Amino acid sequence: MDASSTLPSLPARRAPGRSLHRFANPGRFLRLAARVQPWLTWPALLITAAGLLGGLFLSPADYQQGDAVRIMYVHVPAAWLASSGYAALAAASFVSIVWRHPLADLAAAEIGPVGAAVTALCLATGSLWGKPMWGTWWVWDARLTSVLVLFFLYVGHMMLVRAFDDPERGYRAGAILALIGAVDLPIIKYSVNWWNTLHQPASITLTGAPTISGSLLWPLALSTLGITLGFWAVVTARLRAAVMERRIRGLLSAQAAAA
Amino acid sequence: MTHLPYVVASYSLFVLLALGLVVSTSLRLRLATRRLRAIDPRAKDAA
Numbered sequence: 001m002d003a004s005s006t007l008p009s010l011p012a013r014r015a016p017g018r019s020l021h022r023f024a025n026p027g028r029f030l031r032l033a034a035r036v037q038p039w040l041t042w043p044a045l046l047i048t049a050a051g052l053l054g055g056l057f058l059s060p061a062d063y064q065q066g067d068a069v070r071i072m073y074v075h076v077p078a079a080w081l082a083s084s085g086y087a088a089l090a091a092a093s094f095v096s097i098v099w100r101h102p103l104a105d106l107a108a109a110e111i112g113p114v115g116a117a118v119t120a121l122c123l124a125t126g127s128l129w130g131k132p133m134w135g136t137w138w139v140w141d142a143r144l145t146s147v148l149v150l151f152f153l154y155v156g157h158m159m160l161v162r163a164f165d166d167p168e169r170g171y172r173a174g175a176i177l178a179l180i181g182a183v184d185l186p187i188i189k190y191s192v193n194w195w196n197t198l199h200q201p202a203s204i205t206l207t208g209a210p211t212i213s214g215s216l217l218w219p220l221a222l223s224t225l226g227i228t229l230g231f232w233a234v235v236t237a238r239l240r241a242a243v244m245e246r247r248i249r250g251l252l253s254a255q256a257a258a259a
Numbered sequence: 260m261t262h263l264p265y266v267v268a269s270y271s272l273f274v275l276l277a278l279g280l281v282v283s284t285s286l287r288l289r290l291a292t293r294r295l296r297a298i299d300p301r302a303k304d305a306a
Contacts, residue, residue: 027301052270052273056266056270065262066261066262067261067262067263067266068262068265068266070266070269071265071266071269074269074270074272074273075269078273114280117276117279117280118276120276121272121273121276124269124272125269125272125273128265128268128269128272129265129269131265132261132262132265230277234280234281234284237284237285237288238284238287238288240288240291241284241287241288241290241291244288244291244292244294244295245291247295247299248291248294248295248298248299251298251299252298255298
């Protein structure tokens with residue numbers, strides 16, 4: 001008897017790019033995404049509603065800012081998603097350039113408009129918060145300006161991806177822009193430490209205790225979690241639609257070629 | 260609540276933007292699902 005036939009087979013070590021390519025199969029991706037979708041959508045709705053209603057009606061007004069502090073429950077999640085959404089866009093662009101993963105191209109293209117929307121919301125709510133607190137709608141300080149640059153990067157990416165007749169060239173150009181633009185993320189994060197800004201430093205850090213009262217923190221945590229889930233629910237749904245649209249184009253062109 | 264207009268404007272912007280994204284995405288997904296099912300019978304399970 002051959003000894004090797006009795007040995008249990010060891011799982012093959014796979015390169016990250018290879019395991020990622022399992023999801024390049026549109027059917028497999030669509031089945032998985034359809035299963036994940038309700039687990040993102042419904043918790044997003046419930047948790048966001050709990051966070052925003054808690055922030056509006058249950059949490060106290062700030063002793064200095066009064067009720068204007070309630071803008072935080074929309075502004076902070078939008079700011080977090082503006083940066084983390086761009087980080088995801090840059091990561092998808094990296095996967096696209098290195099492994100030529102077809103879903104990464106679509107993911108980057110679909111994250112772009114949603115990221116631009118939350119960045120616009122972050123800028124608008126920041127402005128609405130700034131007027132009663134700072135006395136001005138806008139100031140060219142490092143934090144505000146670097147977030148405005150992030151918004152332009154999102155818009156530039158959206159335009160570049162759609163600017164070419166050959167979509168592959170658009171995806172490549174967009175991926176390069178996204179990776180170069182990622183330099184803006186640490187600038188946004190540390191702008192309040194590197195320069196004197198009107199914008200306050202971070203109240204919540206990974207290493208230290210939050211400098212914000214627990215009565216204000218729980219609605220903020222809920223709204224941030226809920227809006228983050230909502231962001232990814234929308235991106236997942238857009239990605240599903242994009243995969244289907246690409247499959248439709250492929251099938252139609254195959255039918256046209258066969259006819 | 261002297262800052263009420265600013266708070267209301269912020270939450271209204273959020274609701275409008277969220278609704279816009281959800282409605283446009285739902286319509287796009289529904290249209291893509293319907294078109295794919297019309298030309299590819301195998302798409303029933305996937306979509």
